[in-house]
Amino acid sequence: MIKKILSSNLLIMLIFSAVVLSAPIWLAPFGASYPDLLQKFAIFGIFAVGYNILFGLTGYLSFGHATFLGIGSYTAVWSFKLLTMNIVPAIVLAMIVSGLFAIVIGYLSLRRSGIYFSILTLAFAQMAYSLAYSVLTPITNGETGLQVSQQDPRVLDAMAGIAVTDGIPSTNLFGALIKSQGGYYGFYVAAVLLIIAFYISLKIFRSPFGMKLRAIKSNQTRMKYTGFNTKPYLLTAFVISGMYAGLAGGLLASIDPLAGAERMQWTASGEVVLMTILGGVGTLIGPLLGATLIKYFENIFSALNDSELHSMFSFMPDSIQNFMVTVVSPFVGEGWHLTLGLVFMIVVIFLPGGIMQGLTHLFNFVKRLFGMGDSKTGIANTMNTSNHTSNKSPNNVKGEA
Amino acid sequence: MSIILDISGVNKTFGGLQALDDVNLKIEEGETHAIIGPNGAGKSTLLNCCIGRLIPDSGSVTFNGNNMIGMQPHDINHAGMVRIFQTPEIFPDLTLLQNVMIPALAKRDGTFKFNPFKSLAAEKSILEEAHATLADFELDKFHDQLANSISRGDKRRLELAMGIIQHPKLLLLDEPTAGMARHDTNRTIDLLNSDRMQAMTKVIIEHDMHVVFSLADRISVLVRGNIITTGTPEEIKNDPKVKEAYLGESEEEES
Numbered sequence: 001m002i003k004k005i006l007s008s009n010l011l012i013m014l015i016f017s018a019v020v021l022s023a024p025i026w027l028a029p030f031g032a033s034y035p036d037l038l039q040k041f042a043i044f045g046i047f048a049v050g051y052n053i054l055f056g057l058t059g060y061l062s063f064g065h066a067t068f069l070g071i072g073s074y075t076a077v078w079s080f081k082l083l084t085m086n087i088v089p090a091i092v093l094a095m096i097v098s099g100l101f102a103i104v105i106g107y108l109s110l111r112r113s114g115i116y117f118s119i120l121t122l123a124f125a126q127m128a129y130s131l132a133y134s135v136l137t138p139i140t141n142g143e144t145g146l147q148v149s150q151q152d153p154r155v156l157d158a159m160a161g162i163a164v165t166d167g168i169p170s171t172n173l174f175g176a177l178i179k180s181q182g183g184y185y186g187f188y189v190a191a192v193l194l195i196i197a198f199y200i201s202l203k204i205f206r207s208p209f210g211m212k213l214r215a216i217k218s219n220q221t222r223m224k225y226t227g228f229n230t231k232p233y234l235l236t237a238f239v240i241s242g243m244y245a246g247l248a249g250g251l252l253a254s255i256d257p258l259a260g261a262e263r264m265q266w267t268a269s270g271e272v273v274l275m276t277i278l279g280g281v282g283t284l285i286g287p288l289l290g291a292t293l294i295k296y297f298e299n300i301f302s303a304l305n306d307s308e309l310h311s312m313f314s315f316m317p318d319s320i321q322n323f324m325v326t327v328v329s330p331f332v333g334e335g336w337h338l339t340l341g342l343v344f345m346i347v348v349i350f351l352p353g354g355i356m357q358g359l360t361h362l363f364n365f366v367k368r369l370f371g372m373g374d375s376k377t378g379i380a381n382t383m384n385t386s387n388h389t390s391n392k393s394p395n396n397v398k399g400e401a
Numbered sequence: 402m403s404i405i406l407d408i409s410g411v412n413k414t415f416g417g418l419q420a421l422d423d424v425n426l427k428i429e430e431g432e433t434h435a436i437i438g439p440n441g442a443g444k445s446t447l448l449n450c451c452i453g454r455l456i457p458d459s460g461s462v463t464f465n466g467n468n469m470i471g472m473q474p475h476d477i478n479h480a481g482m483v484r485i486f487q488t489p490e491i492f493p494d495l496t497l498l499q500n501v502m503i504p505a506l507a508k509r510d511g512t513f514k515f516n517p518f519k520s521l522a523a524e525k526s527i528l529e530e531a532h533a534t535l536a537d538f539e540l541d542k543f544h545d546q547l548a549n550s551i552s553r554g555d556k557r558r559l560e561l562a563m564g565i566i567q568h569p570k571l572l573l574l575d576e577p578t579a580g581m582a583r584h585d586t587n588r589t590i591d592l593l594n595s596d597r598m599q600a601m602t603k604v605i606i607e608h609d610m611h612v613v614f615s616l617a618d619r620i621s622v623l624v625r626g627n628i629i630t631t632g633t634p635e636e637i638k639n640d641p642k643v644k645e646a647y648l649g650e651s652e653e654e655e656s
Contacts, residue, residue, distance in 0.1 A: 222490040227475045
């Protein structure tokens with residue numbers, strides 16, 4: 001009964017919403033509660049949660065999902081330029097356009113499975129990146145990146161009589177500036193969308209559709225002989241995850257209205273794979289943890305420099321202090337990827353199921369600690385009463401408990 | 402008795418090897434038909450040609466009046482022909498309950514259905530049917546275990562349950578007891594002879610003569626891609642051609 005309540009959608013969503021919305025408070029001790037980073041947590045959380053619907057449920061490893069992130073960003077910026085600085089149409093259009101691209105790229109890539117599928121998605125992503133960088137300069141503004149400017153038409157804003165008189169226009173949600181409240185407003189917009197995105201992912205995980213996707217991962221041949229046409233299932237999962245990426249891209253542009261080709265680079269596609277694996281492939285919350293951890297490392301470790309390290313190790317004698325700084329400094333600042341690589345290696349070697357597997361182990365360990373406590377008292381009781389009834393006593397103990 | 406599966410003039414070659422050579426076979430509705438033959442006789446190839454895994458070079462496969470050649474495996478499944486594989490083809494990463502729910506959903510949802518907002522726990526009738534089917538196969542006590550954690554014999558019975566839950570018009574079984582210990586084999590025979598499965602039309606490929614003679618209404622003998630004879634178990638037992646081609650060999654193998 002308690003288990004049933006604990007696993008109910010409502011309770012999960014209540015806890016999840018509380019944790020996400022209170023993030024500025026409980027992340028403060030970690031030095032991570034400034035809006036810039038919080039926004040990244042939420043946005044890349046959406047990206048990873050969506051990616052997990054493809055990779056976690058069907059097992060199809062896409063190496064090109066940053067394409068949809070980039071397409072989402074470009075679409076959103078064009079919406080700011082042509083329609084309005086309101087982020088709602090921008091985000092909706094970002095999802096639709098990246099969904100359309102996902103249909104085409106998914107349809108072609110899903111003709112193959114396994115490593116060939118991954119290579120195809122990577123090829124499409126690199127093509128998209130190159131196109132955005134050079135050939136499509138009129139649409140993407142190439143190397144400089146696409147930006148909004150005062151002279152943009154903004155048809156809807158013009159019709160509503162909103163005009164920008166000085167400087168670069170800012171994004172808004174029905175008039176409320178995304179940048180207001182020192183950026184916390186932007187975080188809360190992203191956080192609400194993350195909660196909605198997570199809820200949809202939760203529903204998919206617990207639907208017959210989600211179970212079928214998992215069955216495809218487990219044994220696709222069996223699925224076919226069981227009477228399922230697996231292609232449309234895979235394509236649907238691909239398009240859903242593409243739209244999640246588009247949403248994330250649209251949000252990135254909503255918070256900072258510019259879009260560049262580097263958002264589509266293969267490193268960005270690889271990053272979401274890392275996030276998902278680090279957190280736990282196929283788990284509900286894992287990819288979100290992975291995204292948070294990677295963005296945290298990126299921001300915290302890359303910001304450290306030698307003088308800060310010296311002050312961190314200042315309690316040590318000078319010679320050891322210098323030695324420690326020499327050893328640690330390659331792993332921070334520009335070299336924070338080394339730290340990420342190390343963490344990733346440790347997780348994959350010792351916890352192939354990611355952080356979520358580690359948490360499960362920890363949970364079971366704690367449970368066993370309590371269980372052992374019970375049985376110890378049980379044994380103690382047995383020894384006090386009789387040495388011969390040891391077979392019977394565990395049942396008695398259980399009965400009492 | 403009407404003919405449910407009509408295989409006529411089927412040829413299949415792999416390179417220079419004639420795996421099936423003008424095979425003609427008619428399966429009657431309601432019967433349990435065993436196909437026996439020495440290793441490499443083409444038994445599995447014949448099943449693969451029926452189920453859409455292989456396309457015969459020539460000839461026709463007609464099921465329930467419909468041509469099956471060139472059809473996709475999932476469409477053949479929905480036509481009512483279900484195959485059980487020699488090495489258990491189950492979903493190892495799903496629970497036993499989910500393993501039998503999937504084919505039940507296939508029966509209800511068709512080849513594709515997008516219902517991401519429906520809760521799995523709300524699928525009451527599917528859940529009930531899945532539990533009942535698992536119970537029939539004495540597997541319900543494992544229902545929340547992962548399918549890769551149960552014994553090989555149980556896995557094969559699980560696959561059988563996955564086939565049965567779809568109420569197929571014709572069940573194709575590829576050596577349902579291969580690699581099983583004797584008591585496991587007997588359990589499977591009892592299951593196949595149970596009320597639920599007795600009336601079902603079945604084609605069984607089998608090596609084990611004990612299994613064949615305890616299940617089959619009719620037996621066909623396949624040797625080097627050719628059906629050399631078809632008859633009742635009694636007729637097959639006393640057929641000198643069969644003794645020469647198959648039973649003689651297997652006796653030597655056993656000794």
